[in-house]
Amino acid sequence: MNVIIFKILDGIRSDYDDYENTIHLNRIMKSTYKEEVVEQLMASKSLFGHFEKPESDVEGELLKKAELLSSVMRTTILNK
Numbered sequence: 076m077n078v079i080i081f082k083i084l085d086g087i088r089s090d091y092d093d094y095e096n097t098i099h100l101n102r103i104m105k106s107t108y109k110e111e112v113v114e115q116l117m118a119s120k121s122l123f124g125h126f127e128k129p130e131s132d133v134e135g136e137l138l139k140k141a142e143l144l145s146s147v148m149r150t151t152i153l154n155k
Contacts (some may be wrong), residue, residue, distance in 0.1 A: 076102035077098050077099060077100065077101050077137065077139075077140075078099075078101075078140040078143075078144055079091070079097060079098065079100070080097070080098040080100075081096075081097050082096045082097065082098075084096060100140065100143065100144055103147060
């Protein structure tokens with residue numbers, strides 16, 4: 076599962092392959108963090124520990140990716 080964030084510029088959604096304006100979480104993680112750091116970020120339950128058990132595997136994967144994305148965003152903001 077991939078998490079992709081498309082930017083809207085002048086009312087037009089960025090293209091999937093436009094790496095300057097489309098954020099691919101997996102690509103960021105591979106280029107920015109070592110695998111063990113990714114595992115540590117995934118293990119963090121600071122923001123997402125209060126959720127009940129997901130009702131499906133897809134819901135569980137979405138929550139994991141959302142947690143990872145929030146960790147990456149927090150880390151990026153703190154390091155600026």
